[in-house]
Amino acid sequence: xxxxxxxxxxRRKSRPSFEPLQPHEIELADFFVRxxxxxxxxxxxxxxxALLYVSSGPLDFDHIQGRLGxxxxxxxxxxxxxxxxxxxxxxxxxxARRERWQPTPSLAASLVTLLRSQVxxxxxxxxxxxxxVLADAQERGAQPEVIExxxxxxxxxxRALELAPLLLPPPGA
Amino acid sequence: xxxxxxxxxxRRKSRPSFEPLQPHEIELADFFVRxxxxxxxxxxxxxxxALLYVSSGPLDFDHIQGRLGxxxxxxxxxxxxxxxxxxxxxxxxxxARRERWQPTPSLAASLVTLLRSQVxxxxxxxxxxxxxVLADAQERGAQPEVIExxxxxxxxxxRALELAPLLLPPPGA
DNA sequence: GCCTCAGTTCAAAATTTATTGAAACATCAG
DNA sequence: CTGATGTTTCAATAAATTTTGAACTGAGGC
Numbered sequence: 001x002x003x004x005x006x007x008x009x010x011r012r013k014s015r016p017s018f019e020p021l022q023p024h025e026i027e028l029a030d031f032f033v034r035x036x037x038x039x040x041x042x043x044x045x046x047x048x049x050a051l052l053y054v055s056s057g058p059l060d061f062d063h064i065q066g067r068l069g070x071x072x073x074x075x076x077x078x079x080x081x082x083x084x085x086x087x088x089x090x091x092x093x094x095x096a097r098r099e100r101w102q103p104t105p106s107l108a109a110s111l112v113t114l115l116r117s118q119v120x121x122x123x124x125x126x127x128x129x130x131x132x133v134l135a136d137a138q139e140r141g142a143q144p145e146v147i148e149x150x151x152x153x154x155x156x157x158x159r160a161l162e163l164a165p166l167l168l169p170p171p172g173a
Numbered sequence: 174x175x176x177x178x179x180x181x182x183x184r185r186k187s188r189p190s191f192e193p194l195q196p197h198e199i200e201l202a203d204f205f206v207r208x209x210x211x212x213x214x215x216x217x218x219x220x221x222x223a224l225l226y227v228s229s230g231p232l233d234f235d236h237i238q239g240r241l242g243x244x245x246x247x248x249x250x251x252x253x254x255x256x257x258x259x260x261x262x263x264x265x266x267x268x269a270r271r272e273r274w275q276p277t278p279s280l281a282a283s284l285v286t287l288l289r290s291q292v293x294x295x296x297x298x299x300x301x302x303x304x305x306v307l308a309d310a311q312e313r314g315a316q317p318e319v320i321e322x323x324x325x326x327x328x329x330x331x332r333a334l335e336l337a338p339l340l341l342p343p344p345g346a
Numbered sequence: 347g348c349c350t351c352a353g354t355t356c357a358a359a360a361t362t363t364a365t366t367g368a369a370a371c372a373t374c375a376g
Numbered sequence: 377c378t379g380a381t382g383t384t385t386c387a388a389t390a391a392a393t394t395t396t397g398a399a400c401t402g403a404g405g406c
């Protein structure tokens with residue numbers, strides 16, 4: 001009902017006060033939140049990305065916080081996550097203090113980076129364990145059916161690891 | 174330290190008491206739990222699947238509960254989830270009371286079913302919203318860059334929906 | 347029909363995960 | 377160097393998710 005009381009207009013640097021998300025922005029945010037949810041990415045991160053995605057120019061920290069109405073901590077962590085996964089870029093205008101953010105040109109590439117960071121470590125770290133499980137089963141003379149299953153799992157894992165660098169080239173490739 | 178006091182041997186139907194998971198079984202369970210985590214599938218569900226996956230024959234409800242040491246509720250819900258996603262099959266021996274479960278032959282197909290059930294609904298339900306967001310942006314004469322982004326998103330969404338039934342054929346296809 | 351066994355449901359409890367905000371830190375202008 | 381601005385850190389809190397277990401349902405067997 002009442003916007004946070006815009007009173008005392010004059011003061012230099014009265015905190016800017018941003019408008020809440022518009023319906024069309026909310027709609028897009030919902031979409032990203034949903035999709036992000038599938039990969040276990042937190043709501044706040046998806047919201048930040050969505051906001052940058054519908055915005056005309058790059059936005060700075062305070063804009064993001066203000067428009068989304070979330071805490072500084074969340075914005076900071078969210079931007080870190082998006083940066084780490086190469087989903088956003090900073091546009092630093094010379095002479096300007098603050099960084100301003102915009103989405104990476106390719107959403108597809110962003111998703112790949114994201115998947116990569118989730119799946120690859122799991123595959124890598126599983127490799128020796130899976131091999132041990134298979135060897136174990138063979139030694140104990142387990143049922144052929146089980147051996148077959150475990151072999152297939154191992155083959156998959158290996159192939160996925162071989163293919164990974166081709167399909168999902170790491171940053172410097 | 175003390176195993177749950179196996180005393181009073183003789184009683185008919187002393188509850189069977191199952192052994193806890195062996196190291197090699199734990200290792201495989203860890204793998205499945207990790208992978209499942211990426212898709213937001215609960216630990217207990219992954220554990221059930223892993224147990225069936227390393228086991229020689231189909232297992233019944235009590236076995237699963239006993240070996241994993243989890244509650245009846247979890248087993249029931251876990252089996253429901255796996256059933257719903259066509260990741261396990263019941264082998265009902267004639268004349269037997271209880272159902273016994275084993276993994277579906279193809280893990281790949283299982284994963285596809287799982288993904289399908291998560292991604293497709295999101296894409297479908299997003300369709301009209303995304304179109305509205307784009308139309309909205311066009312009407313308001315948003316920056317070409319933003320329009321371009323939103324168009325691409327719409328195209329992706331549509332194409333994904335067209336392709337979905339081909340790549341991920343629903344049960345009866 | 348009544349009893350037992352198999353399994354399901356669902357509200358409450360436990361656990362995990364995300365968010366907040368105050369304090370610490372960093373960087374730059376002066 | 378100093379003060380102000382901009383950002384990060386992280387312990388505490390809030391929120392969301394998963395697990396539990398006791399009550400319930402249903403399907404046979406007798």
